[in-house]
Amino acid sequence: GAGVSQSPSNKVTEKGKDVELRCDPISGHTALYWYRQRLGQGLEFLIYFQGNSAPDKSGLPSDRFSAERTGESVSTLTIQRTQQEDSAVYLCASRPRGSYEQYFGPGTRLTVT
Amino acid sequence: AQKITQTQPGMFVQEKEAVTLDCTYDTSDQSYGLFWYKQPSSGEMIFLIYQGSYDEQNATEGRYSLNFQKARKSANLVISASQLGDSAMYFCAMREGHGGTSYGKLTFGQGTILTVHP
Numbered sequence: 113g114a115g116v117s118q119s120p121s122n123k124v125t126e127k128g129k130d131v132e133l134r135c136d137p138i139s140g141h142t143a144l145y146w147y148r149q150r151l152g153q154g155l156e157f158l159i160y161f162q163g164n165s166a167p168d169k170s171g172l173p174s175d176r177f178s179a180e181r182t183g184e185s186v187s188t189l190t191i192q193r194t195q196q197e198d199s200a201v202y203l204c205a206s207r208p209r210g211s212y213e214q215y216f217g218p219g220t221r222l223t224v225t
Numbered sequence: 226a227q228k229i230t231q232t233q234p235g236m237f238v239q240e241k242e243a244v245t246l247d248c249t250y251d252t253s254d255q256s257y258g259l260f261w262y263k264q265p266s267s268g269e270m271i272f273l274i275y276q277g278s279y280d281e282q283n284a285t286e287g288r289y290s291l292n293f294q295k296a297r298k299s300a301n302l303v304i305s306a307s308q309l310g311d312s313a314m315y316f317c318a319m320r321e322g323h324g325g326t327s328y329g330k331l332t333f334g335q336g337t338i339l340t341v342h343p
Contacts, residue, residue: 212258213260
């Protein structure tokens with residue numbers, strides 16, 4: 113079946129602009145996560161959605177970052193007034209109920225110039 | 226807070242030999258899980274193996290095995306019979322939460338770059 117998809121695959125933006133990153137999880141997966149991976153680093157947790165529960169936003173680095181999810185489908189991560197330190201690969205993962213394994217998308221590479 | 230430490234920035238191994246990638250962790254949770262993911266140069270994250278904190282047997286998946294030493298808080302990945310295609314970045318990660326409805330947030334280590342020589 114189809115895996116997790118993310119769009120765009122690459123995004124170059126000017127400092128100060130807003131960007132929206134999209135994640136389409138695997139159908140039926142109730143949990144959705146966003147992570148950030150800076151060059152040569154491990155993944156940092158950003159935010160977690162589980163069904164209709166309130167999202168866990170504890171990993172968002174600043175109030176410029178926000179995310180939404182419509183039910184158990186698409187999620188968007190929005191970064192307002194982008195800064196150069198926001199340059200990274202943003203990875204989305206989804207997880208089915210009752211399983212520990214997270215299935216990752218290919219990521220969006222964000223470059224802020 | 227949970228923490229994952231991978232002390233080997235890079236490792237080299239000869240094709241067909243075995244290699245161990247180190248991972249130590251720190252948590253105050255009684256219930257947790259440990260993962261290994263492979264990230265090739267293409268950037269995708271590939272799940273390799275999972276070990277639950279209450280699992281009595283070490284996890285194995287084909288050529289991958291996880292050497293879980295709970296008292297030492299270590300969860301080393303052993304790759305047997307290395308192949309050229311094993312060259313990649315390897316991440317150890319830990320989930321918090323418990324049960325089938327685990328919260329599941331993952332904390333990752335910094336990774337180890339494995340290079341397999343022919």
